[in-house]
Amino acid sequence: QVQLQESGPGLVKPSETLSLTCTVSGGSVSSGSYYWSWIRQPPGKGLEWIGYIYYSGSTNYNSSLKSRVTISVDTSKNQFSLKLSSVTAADTAVYYCARDSAVTGPFDSWGQGTLVTVSS
Amino acid sequence: DIQMTQSPSSLSASVGDRVTITCRASQGIRNDLGWYQQKPGKAPKRLIYAASSLQSGVPSRFSGSGSGTEFTLTISSLQPEDFATYYCLQHNNYPYSFGQGTKLEIK
Numbered sequence: 001q002v003q004l005q006e007s008g009p010g011l012v013k014p015s016e017t018l019s020l021t022c023t024v025s026g027g028s029v030s031s032g033s034y035y036w037s038w039i040r041q042p043p044g045k046g047l048e049w050i051g052y053i054y055y056s057g058s059t060n061y062n063s064s065l066k067s068r069v070t071i072s073v074d075t076s077k078n079q080f081s082l083k084l085s086s087v088t089a090a091d092t093a094v095y096y097c098a099r100d101s102a103v104t105g106p107f108d109s110w111g112q113g114t115l116v117t118v119s120s
Numbered sequence: 121d122i123q124m125t126q127s128p129s130s131l132s133a134s135v136g137d138r139v140t141i142t143c144r145a146s147q148g149i150r151n152d153l154g155w156y157q158q159k160p161g162k163a164p165k166r167l168i169y170a171a172s173s174l175q176s177g178v179p180s181r182f183s184g185s186g187s188g189t190e191f192t193l194t195i196s197s198l199q200p201e202d203f204a205t206y207y208c209l210q211h212n213n214y215p216y217s218f219g220q221g222t223k224l225e226i227k
Contacts, residue, residue: 047156047164047207049216062215063121096163105154105170106211110163 004029004041004097004111012091014117018084022097022111029078030055035100036080038071040068048093053080058112087118122210126219127136133198141193141222143208148188152212155184155193157219159167167206168193191220200226 008020022036037052051061053071070083078083084091094115098107099116123146132141143153156164166175169185171191181196185198194200203226208219 012133046221047218049207051216060214062217068158098163100211104173105152106209107154107156107164107222108166108175110165113163 002097002099002109004109006095006111006114007068008114008116010115010117012087012116013120014088014118016089017085018087018095018118019094019118020081020082020097020114021079021117022081024078024080024099027099028075029073029080030075033102035106036071036073037098037100037101038082039096039098039107040091041096042093044088045070048105050084050095053074089118092116092118121215122149122217124208124210124217124219126206126208127163131227132225135198135226137198139198139224141206143186143191143193144206145189145191145210145212147213149161149210149212151187152210153184153186153191154209154211156207156209157184157202157204158207163205172195173192178182179190185193190212198224206211 003025006021012018035052038050051058053073068085073080094113096113097111098111100106127142133173153171155168159162172184183194206222
């Protein structure tokens, strides 16, 4: 049973870069059967897909965030990461990592989520 | 971008009721749609994929239907643990997009 776990700072200052890592256990980010995504949810609001990465390093980002987002993968550590630059209070949200199956579609497994607050 | 519109936004129902939630896509998405359940403070959980396929381990009282632009999630007989917020998600076109959610509350 695959498990995903987000980690990173819970507080980021405005204009700085948010950085989170998702550690995958019970499965491999190198599997060609899956894509690895980030999703976020502002407090009390709905879900927004941020983007995904494939083990090869190919990515696809939400156009609404594309200029500020970088997703990378470290197959040696079985992790993938999110960087979101020039953050504002509007980027305050619970950030989830999730697995996207090439066979059954998104998102069959999720991390528990981590709250990131943007504040000085 | 494809817009996903869910209705209703909120719904009050009783244990044992049959409930239907609708999701409409702004353009055709074939059957590239999933349904997710989210309880407070928890990550979403996938219930349905490919519009009508039941995720392993999900009770059979949940079912999905539809294709193209209109989709439904039906809960045949509500149980206490089903009171939650439900989201649809289209993955036919990038960016993936979620509906705004339907909050299912106890009457």
